[in-house]
Amino acid sequence: MRSLEDCNPIAAAVYFLAVTGIAMFSMNPCLLFISLCGALLYFLVRNRSRGAVTHLWMLGLFLVLFLVNPLFSHNGATVLFILNNNPVTLEAAVYGAAAAVMVLAVLYWFRSFTQIMTSDKLLYIFGGLSPKTALVLSMGLRYVPLFSRQAAKIRHSQTALGLYKDDNLIDRFRSGVRIFSVLVTWALENGITTADSMAARGYGSGRRSRYTIFRFDGADAFLLAVTLVLFGSTAVSVGSGALLFTYYPSIQPPAVTPLAVSGCVSYGLLALVPTILEAEEKIRWTCLKLKI
Amino acid sequence: MDLLEVENLTFTYPLCASPAVRDVSFSLKEGGFTVLCGPTGSGKSTLMRLMKRELVPLGEKSGRVLFRGTETEELPASDSARLVGFVAQNPEQQIVTDKVWHELAFGLENLGVPQPVIARRVAEMAEYFEIESWFEKSVAELSGGQKQLLNLAAVMAMDPSLLILDEPTSQLDPIAASEFITTLKKLNDDFSLTVLIAEHRLEELIPICDRLLVMDGGALIADGEPGKVIRELDGQEELMLAMPASARLFRMLGAGGECPLTVREGRRWMAERYGIKIRSLPDEPHQNSGTKDVPALSFKNVRFRYERDLPDVLRGLSLTVYENEILCVLGGNGSGKTTALGCAAGILKPYAGEIRVFGKRLKEYKNQSLYKDCLALLPQDVQTVFLRNTVREELEDAGADPAELPFDLSALYDKHPYDCSGGEQQLVALAKVLAAHPRLLLMDEPTKGLDAGKKRDIAAILGKLKASGITVLIVTHDVEFAAATADRCAMFFRGSVISAEEPRVFFSENRFYTTAAGRISKGVYDRIVTVEDLAALCRMNRLEDGGAPC
Known part of the structure; x- marks a missing residue:
């Protein structure tokens, strides 16, 4: 097996959709806690000590989300104390904590998602719709940064020419408008070269085919199958109501049934898949290195 | 049958009175390496x-272009795209996609080639052009030379029989340019690929080509082996400036024999005909003696990096530019030359060290006063200077007075700045920069993409500016230009200046980083920098008749 980063982008994207989808559509605290653990573990395995700032932000966000709900929502039967004539309830506090865990879990999953799914992988997924879409997306990815670099160059040139009369805001705004208009001229003018280059290499001479550096092999199929089976099993438990956790008016956890347990276990496995892949690869690599 | 035949080709652009190409006929044999040259x-x-059907401009055309006996218009679209490869001047704008691997596959995708075939071809190209290490990179991360090599590889992936290149190395630094030319020669040798290349910089191309075509005023005025063409070509003084130094020396001295093309041939040719009685030219008094002491711009231990975690680009740069001198800073790509100019112009902020302009620290120039009657920067990409639709509006916008300029732009007034040639754009941009009446002018690669004649014009203008009291700091790759214009030359290496000296001393002490004339005369004559100097010294050393210099 390979780590999630080296898998086919479609398999990886399906995995992220599955794992975050469950977290977003179930408010069961057990599932949410599993999700957060899985996401955090994977993030730590990938980034190790880097990302301290991220963790601090996440902690702050957690506290805010956790506190906001009981302060503004006064539903629930168990009153803990009265604040400014408003009751603060246990149920609202628990709900706030669960919601905060959910947001954190999803954010950590997305953090890993953006690290793994680089622009060319997204392009591979969306470009599958048609070779033309693939080309348009690819050109877009090239031109947006190109234009912003050119805009910076123009601004520097104009500054050194003494275009800006003073250091005031209006003057800057007017210069900004001029730079934008120059940028459009530049883009159109130089676009001709690009169009020539495309024509010279046969663009528009017939049906396009599509080349990509990503393959889809047995390992990807296996990952996809595992993802779908575990997702399906969890979804059945969630959908049947076996994992329904009631917060209001008073907290009522679901009964411990085989269906509920199987749901939690399969989601636990699902959340651990990327960490397992990563660990497996590292262990195997260490063993292989010992042979060298 | 020849690969390509051009018969009586005449072409006129719409609304133009005279044809741009008139009655041109020639043919290319398979495996030839042909250079096409001529003034801008x-x-x-x-x-x-x-010659490339997809790029034929709008206009009136007569005559025929035959590819393997078929008119290019009648070739099937996919064959025409595949068999004739075209590489243009601007490396950046020719790239279409965002990733190196996608760019390599682009042409084959257009032809609808199946994925496994593309995969093999792309792998082959990556291997041959040694671009494996940057195969998965974004094109934005590549240097200019790498971009142009990628353009070449992307065309070669389609397996063309004829490769047409329109000034492919004019935007590259000399090292990247010679790498590119070496790759072309290798393609020509390894695959018998037919190459037709137009270029201004001929020093390295002439020795490896087997045929030279010369155009002037739309007509083909010479066609043949390079040595023979150079020997017989008359009335093309501007064009001669672009030829290899050995060939120029040969022409200047007119002493007969085979025309030498390389430095090695030049040395041998010279040794056979000229003695070594007089080793160097009489010393000229140093032109810049009086003003040496007043610094116009000084760097003191300047350190700069683009981001906190990136390495230093300027590593303790110390350099002084004195008033009323022209200082050329030479150095390779990525050595930090452009960054140094950005710091001097106050655009980039160094994190340590001190920069003074006319004795005042940069920080003390408040409210844009640095750019008023004081300092101006002419950037490398002069298109970033233009804001208007005509040259006239550009000049009015900047408040430039055409009467004050040391050159004449009146022929260009109604043109769009983008429609001007590279050299004209440079002059228009210079006019805008001079409108702020700078006393210190910073120039970044002013000769990039210019032909030899235009370079000489720029050099003459710089001389006039200096005479009017302006101090000029130039960063450039162009050794020959620096040798001809500078009062002092400095070498930039790894973020600081290694040495700054008068050109004759600077270039004659350098072994590799010197002019071709310097390399031809190395060990034979002393302190030779330009071909003109070398020719003058040769005349004094004539063997056969011992005659007086003419």
């Missing part, structure tokens, strides 16, 4: 575009 505006680009 002689119709080289038009002629090349007429």
Whole structure:
């Protein structure tokens, strides 16, 4: 097996959709806690000590989300104390904590998602719709940064020419408008070269085919199958109501049934898949290195 | 049958009175390496575009272009795209996609080639052009030379029989340019690929080509082996400036024999004909003696990096530019030359060290006063200077007075700045920069993409500016230009200046980083920098008749 980063982008994207989808559509605290653990573990395995700032932000966000709900929502039967004539309830506090865990879990999953799914992988997924879409997306990815670099160059040139009369805001705004208009001229003018280059290499001479550096092999199929089976099993438990956790008016956890347990276990496995892949690869690599 | 035949080709652009290409006939044999040269505006680009069906410009055309006996218009679209490869001047704008691997596959995708075939071809190209290490990179991360190599590889992936290149190395630094030319020669040798290349910089191309075509005023005025063409070509003084130094020396001295093309041939040719009685030219008094002491711009231990975690680009740069001198800073790509100019112009902020302009620290120039009657920067990409639709509006916008300029732009007034040639754009941009009446002018690669004649014009203008009291700091790759213009030359290496000396001393002490004339005369004559100096010294050393210098 390979780590999630080296898998086919479609398999990886399906995995992220599955794992975050469950977290977003179930408010069961057990599932949410599993999700957060899985996401955090994977993030730590990938980034190790880097990302301290991220963790601090996440902690702050957690506290805010956790506190906001009981302060503004006064539903629930168990009153803990009265604040400014408003009751603060246990149920609202628990709900706030669960919601905060959910947001954190999803954010950590997305953090890993953006690290793994680089622009060319997204392009591979969306470009599958048609070779033309693939080309348009690819050109877009090239031109947006190109234009912003050119805009910076123009601004520097104009500054050194003494275009800006003073250091005031209006003057800057007017210069900004001029730079934008120059940028459009530049883009159109130089676009001709690009169009020539495309024509010279046969663009528009017939049906396009599509080349990509990503393959889809047995390992990807296996990952996809595992993802779908575990997702399906969890979804059945969630959908049947076996994992329904009631917060209001008073907290009522679901009964411990085989269906509920199987749901939690399969989601636990699902959340651990990327960490397992990563660990497996590292262990195997260490063993292989010992042979060298 | 020849690979390509051009018969009586004449082409006129719409609304133009005279044809851009007139009655041109020639043919290319398979496996040939042909160089097409001629002054700017002689119709080289038009002629090349007429040979590539997809790029034929709008206009009136007569005559025929035959590819393997078939008119190019009648070739199937996919064959025409595949068999004739075209590489243009601007490395950046020719790239279409965002990733190196996608760019390599682009042409084959257009032809609908199946994925496994593309995969093999792309792998082959990556291997041959040694671009494996940057195969998965974004094109934005590549240097100019790498971009142009990628353009070449992307065309070669389609397996063309004829490769047409329109000034492919004019935007590259000399090292990247010679790498590119070496790759072309290798393709020509390894695959018998037919190459037709138009270029201004001929020093390295002439020795490896087997045929030289010369165009002037839209007509083909010479065609043949390079040595023979150079020997017989008359009345093309501007064009001669672009030729290899050995060939120029040969022409200047007119002493007969085979025309030498390389430095090695030049040395041998010279040794056979000239003695070594007089080793160096009489010393000229140093032109810049009086003003040496007043610094116009000084760097003191300047350190700069673009981001906190990136390495230093300027590593303790110390350099002084004195008032009323022209200082050329030479150095390779990525050595930090452009960054140094950005710091001097106050655009980039160094994190340590001190920069003074006319004795005042940069920080003390408040409210843009640095750019008023004081300092101006002419950037490398002069298109970033233009804001308006005509040259006239540009000059009015900047408040430039055409009467004050040391050159004449009146012929360009109604043109769009983008429609001007590279050299004209440079002059228009310079006019805008001079409108702020700078006392210190910073120039970044002012000769990039210019032909030899335009370079000489720029050098003359710089001389006039200096005479009017302006101090000039130039960063450039162009050794020959620096040798001809500078009062002092400095070498930039790894973020600081290694040495700053008068050109004759600077270039004659350098072994590798010197002019071709310097390399031809190395160990034979002393302190030779330009071909003109070398020719003068040769005349004094004539063997056969011992005659007086003419």
